[in-house]
Amino acid sequence: MTSPATRPKTFTVKSFGCQMNVYDGERMAELLGAEGMRAAGAGEDADLVVLNTCHIREKAAEKAYSDIGRLKRDDGTRPMIALAGCVAQAEGAEAQARSKMIDLVVGPQAYHRLPELLADAAAGRRPVDTDMPAISKFGALPARRKSGPSAFLTVQEGCDKFCTYCVVPYTRGAEVSRPFGDIVDEARALADGGAVEITLLGQNVNAWSDGARGLDALIREIAKIGGVERIRYTTSHPMDMSDALIAAHGEIDRLMPYLHLPVQSGSDPILKAMNRSHDVESYVRLIERFRAVRPDIAISGDFIVGFPGETEADFEATLAIVDEVRYAAAYSFKYSPRPGTPAAMMEGQIAGEVMDERLQRLQARLAEHSLAFNRACIGRDTQILIDRKGRQLGQMVGKSPWLQSVHVTSDAKIGEMIDVTLTSAGPNSLGGSLRTVEAA
Numbered sequence: 001m002t003s004p005a006t007r008p009k010t011f012t013v014k015s016f017g018c019q020m021n022v023y024d025g026e027r028m029a030e031l032l033g034a035e036g037m038r039a040a041g042a043g044e045d046a047d048l049v050v051l052n053t054c055h056i057r058e059k060a061a062e063k064a065y066s067d068i069g070r071l072k073r074d075d076g077t078r079p080m081i082a083l084a085g086c087v088a089q090a091e092g093a094e095a096q097a098r099s100k101m102i103d104l105v106v107g108p109q110a111y112h113r114l115p116e117l118l119a120d121a122a123a124g125r126r127p128v129d130t131d132m133p134a135i136s137k138f139g140a141l142p143a144r145r146k147s148g149p150s151a152f153l154t155v156q157e158g159c160d161k162f163c164t165y166c167v168v169p170y171t172r173g174a175e176v177s178r179p180f181g182d183i184v185d186e187a188r189a190l191a192d193g194g195a196v197e198i199t200l201l202g203q204n205v206n207a208w209s210d211g212a213r214g215l216d217a218l219i220r221e222i223a224k225i226g227g228v229e230r231i232r233y234t235t236s237h238p239m240d241m242s243d244a245l246i247a248a249h250g251e252i253d254r255l256m257p258y259l260h261l262p263v264q265s266g267s268d269p270i271l272k273a274m275n276r277s278h279d280v281e282s283y284v285r286l287i288e289r290f291r292a293v294r295p296d297i298a299i300s301g302d303f304i305v306g307f308p309g310e311t312e313a314d315f316e317a318t319l320a321i322v323d324e325v326r327y328a329a330a331y332s333f334k335y336s337p338r339p340g341t342p343a344a345m346m347e348g349q350i351a352g353e354v355m356d357e358r359l360q361r362l363q364a365r366l367a368e369h370s371l372a373f374n375r376a377c378i379g380r381d382t383q384i385l386i387d388r389k390g391r392q393l394g395q396m397v398g399k400s401p402w403l404q405s406v407h408v409t410s411d412a413k414i415g416e417m418i419d420v421t422l423t424s425a426g427p428n429s430l431g432g433s434l435r436t437v438e439a440a
């Protein structure tokens with residue numbers, strides 16, 4: 001197959017996995033734009049395709065390779081292909097041995113070097129850059145300009161927790177916090193570019209610290225920026241939760257009543273084997289403290305079923321914590337053994353059918369609680385941030401403070417905040433009607 005020997009003029013960045021990858025994908029696109037390249041339009045064949053991949057579960061990692069295969073064109077040519085993200089970091093040059101179509105490999109901490117790597121690739125070399133340089137990539141990236149109404153802002157990267165099932169500490173490196181001033185500047189630039197809502201991101205976002213201050217101080221500062229109506233943050237770890245961050249939920253109106261706090265399992269022996277560093281009781285107590293300052297807060301979580309050694313009783317303990325916490329939303333996964341992680345070598349690996357059956361039961365239980373949470377919101381007067389058109393004529397969809405999708409008949413534009421009364425609820429979304437707010 002002919003490999004593309006000239007420097008690409010158009011590009012597409014495809015991101016998979018978590019929100020940090022979405023953020024990285026945006027920054028890569030901005031960088032390529034600043035280099036004089038243009039984003040390919042819908043249906044247009046790009047000269048360069050950046051696959052910004054995820055390594056978290058086997059299926060996600062395999063997707064990278066099936067996507068590469070699909071980039072072959074009918075006439076035998078193909079675009080230049082850059083493998084980025086966590087698969088790139090985990091596999092490095094091995095990825096190129098596996099697929100000859102990969103022209104360059106760039107890890108999540110090295111993508112500011114894309115321009116040089118592209119020049120190398122165009123010269124026929126197959127560069128690999130999976131360095132984790134001491135100097136942050138952020139300083140080498142172009143400043144933020146345009147933004148949609150809802151923007152991501154990475155404030156913390158990496159993970160030191162080493163949960164025994166997880167690849168993130170290997171693919172993203174050690175925990176690092178970006179400087180306070182840089183983050184606030186970026187938030188200002190996003191607000192100037194049109195952002196109404198900012199979601200602060202980190203693999204352990206609540207571990208953010210500059211030595212003196214924690215995430216709550218950052219949120220307070222960003223809440224002062226004109227135009228920023230809503231602030232969210234994700235993902236938090238129970239171990240890094242501070243009193244000040246909990247208190248912030250009772251004090252800052254612009255901080256949305258939503259907390260994503262993964263628990264993974266409701267069984268103490270499994271949590272121990274996972275190296276989660278919290279038990280069921282300490283987790284439940286944390287949730288109670290959030291509810292004490294912000295009674296309406298929506299709690300969301302992540303769950304893994306079928307971790308090695310998980311018995312039926314362990315699994316039932318997970319159902320029990322779901323009932324106790326009453327999650328508004330959740331993500332649940334079958335355990336996937338990952339190369340190089342301790343859990344992949346543990347005894348007691350669980351059969352696929354057992355995992356399937358447990359996942360079904362867990363998801364059914366989680367769905368009951370989401371529906372109950374959504375129903376309890378009926379009758380509330382609130383605001384939604386419009387983010388897309390609905391399927392029906394004249395219908396728009398926006399997000400509630402609790403991150404629910406709300407359908408409403410309205411001529412509001414994307415990015416507008418509108419006043420609604422919540423009138424109906426399903427498992428995945430709500431219906432609302434426009435509300436006229438009289439000026440005080």
Ligand code: SAH
Nearest residue numbers: 165166203235262302303304333334335336
């Ligand atoms: N730092 C975050 C995000 C981790 S990845 C956190 O600690 O929550 C997102 C989720 O993927 C995890 O919460 C976990 O539920 C799931 N996950 C991670 N490794 C997994 C594996 N090997 N198999 C199945 N699910 C996994």
Ligand code: SF4
Nearest residue numbers: 159161162163166168
């Ligand atoms: Fe993975 Fe655990 Fe770190 Fe989350 S806290 S990224 S699950 S090692």
Ligand code: F3S
Nearest residue numbers: 017018054055056086
């Ligand atoms: Fe996936 Fe890497 Fe995020 S493994 S979940 S893209 S940190």
